[in-house]
Amino acid sequence: MTPKTPNGAAAPWLVLLSVCLAAMTMPLTFTGPAVALSRIAADLGGSPIALNWVTNAFMLTFAATLMASGALADNHGRKRIFLVGLGLYVLATLGAMLAPDILWFDTLRAAQGLGSAAAFAGGASALAQEFEGQLRLRAFSFLGTSFGIGLAFGPIASGLIIEAFGWRSIFVLVAALAIAAALLGLRTIKESRDPDATGLDWAGAGTFTVALATLTYGVLQAPQSGWTDPLVIGLLAMAALFFAAFVVVERRVRRPMLDLSLFRFPRFVGVQFLAAAPAYGFVVLLVLLPIRFIGIEGMSEIEAGQLMICLSGPLLILPLLAGQVARWIAPATICGVGLLVAAAGLVWLSLTPPVAIALVAPLVLIGVGIALPWGLMDGLAVSVVPKERAGMAVGIFNTTRVACEGVALAIVMAVLSGFTTAQLAVQGTAPSLRATAAAQLLVTGNVGEAAARLPGAGATVLVQAYETAFDRLLIVLAAITVLTAVIVFVGLHRGSTEDDGADAQAVPQEG
Missing domain, CATH: 1.20.5 (Single alpha-helices involved in coiled-coils or other helix-helix interfaces)
Structure with missing residues (x-):
């Protein structure tokens, strides 16, 4: 139950620091452009769909290549894939900073996602080789906290940087952290691979x-x-x-990228639903709320960032505490209760007027609910497969998580647009086609252009339609989160029984 430190190997905590630095850059990359979206649109132009791809291009390539990256790490070396991924990530980040138009920007965002996938899969699977038992769970709790730091400080840091130096400068901080992670990883991570690997599927x-x-x-x-x-x-x-x-x-295939036999085990299924849980109850808000606060409610980037800290701030502390509490309280209980708390916060937020001080409490409650399972997720993911297939486990879990986040964001944007269109139609402000076009602009925070599309409706009417649609959306998200909480609790609870534990250890190492 101690970290392994072979002769000549760097201390495991230095490996952990390297991987955590890399992990911190990914939520910064995710939240920063969301805060800057209105300024990106003003500078680079682009249709509502092109602006949606500012976030989705990154999420899509990150999700789509995580499993392949995990398999590459197991096959060709975890350290190698970690460093190659960080190299691509830095180059794409610097390119995005210099992008001349929205097409180039979206393309480079996609390249950032590719680099992130390789860096995360390689780093996390390398980390899994350094620790065993409870220490591995604690190490991955630190990894979850690193994401929390990026999420907590990403919006406010981005807002301060944008106001001082412009939106392009937000990528400088991201590149600096990634370079630091690569230099530390180059010196501390020892190369490892799966001895039974047979090549990429x-x-x-x-x-x-x-x-x-x-x-x-x-x-x-x-x-x-x-x-x-x-x-x-x-x-x-x-x-x-x-x-x-x-x-x-x-x-x-003999050695699949995704071992479908794992879905026979309730614990594995519960972990995958746990991976998907934050998508609808938390991650979509990281994009939607800055757009609403800045584009719809007229707040500054700094004001919006301060409110976003209320949402993501609990991830600074609670994941580590949850990792400690998991010694005495079953992870199934911690995760299920946390998701129910988040659902309660979503309902509360739907009933709260868009006044900054009134929004603090429901945002904190959502953050607390998500933070409780957050620190347990990655550790649970690598606990359900043999250690030699850690790359596959990391790939499967994070593919589920990020794929659900990307698809959830696309679906939620579409639902919010539909709800807003319906509200405009009820108010009789315009024919359906014009209302649809205006709704799409509102979803990207562009009230001025939406008002130009609907000259018969004032900005106040458009904002009210959007706010009503947003409140309805929050109720839908709360219902999804409650359903997910039940599935996660049942799956993890059944998987924690002695019989299922024996089954889980019998998972075949070959596909």
Whole structure:
């Protein structure tokens, strides 16, 4: 139950520090452009869909390549993939800072996602080799806290940097942290790989990537073109086809990227639902709330960042505390209760007027609820497979987490646009097509352009329609979070019984 320190190897805590520094950059990359979205739009232009891809391009490539990155790390070396990923990430980050238009910016955001996936999968799977038992759980609690630091300080740090130096400068901090992580990792991480690895499952990686990309694109396109549009139908049909092909491929290869037999174990299923849980109850708010606070309510970037600290601040402390409390209270209970607390906060937020001081308490409650399971997630993920397949475990868990976040963001944007369109239609402000166009602009925080599309409706009417739609959306998100809490509790609780524990240890190491 102690960290392994072979002769000549660096202390495990230095490896942990390197991986945590890299992990800290990823939420900064996620939240920073959300705070800067209105300024990015003013500088680079772009349609509502192109502006949605500012976030989704990063999320999509991150999610779509995590499992492949985990397999590459197990096959070709965890340290190597970690450093290569950080190198690509830094280059893409500096490129995004210099992007001349929205197309280049979105493309470089996608490249950031590729680098992030490789760095995270390689770093986390290397970290899993350094610790065993409870110490591994604690190490991954630190990893969760690192994400919390990035999420907590990302909005306010981005707001301060934007006001002082402009939106492009937010990428300097991200690049500096990534370079520091790479230099430390180069000196401290010892190379390791899975001795039984047989190469990357290229067919599985390809079918999964295409499936996820077409699904996200289809959901993003639907609000503008309609769900019955041939392009949208074609994209969603292609996604279903490639997901089916992915399942067929993974069932046939000897060493699959995703071992489908793991889904026989309730604990594994519970962990995957736990990975998806923050998507609808927390992560989407990291994008939607800055857009609302700045674009709709007229707050400054700094004011919005201060409110966002209320939401993400609990992730600075509670993940570590949850890791300690898990010695005496079952993780299933901690995770289930936390998600129910987050759902209560979502309902409270839907009933709260958009006044800064009134928003503090419900935002803190949501953050507390999500922070309780946050620090347990990654440790639970690597505990359900043999240590030699840690790269696969990290890849599966974080693919589930980030894929759900990317798809959830696309779906929630579409639902919010639909709710806003419905509210504008009820008020009789314009024909449905013009109301739809105005709603899409409101979802990106552009009240002025939306008012220009609907000259008969004033800004006050548009803002009220958006706020009503947002409150309805929060209720939907709360219901999803409650349902997820029940599934997580049942899955993890069943998986913690002695019989299922024996089953879990019997998971085959071969696909």
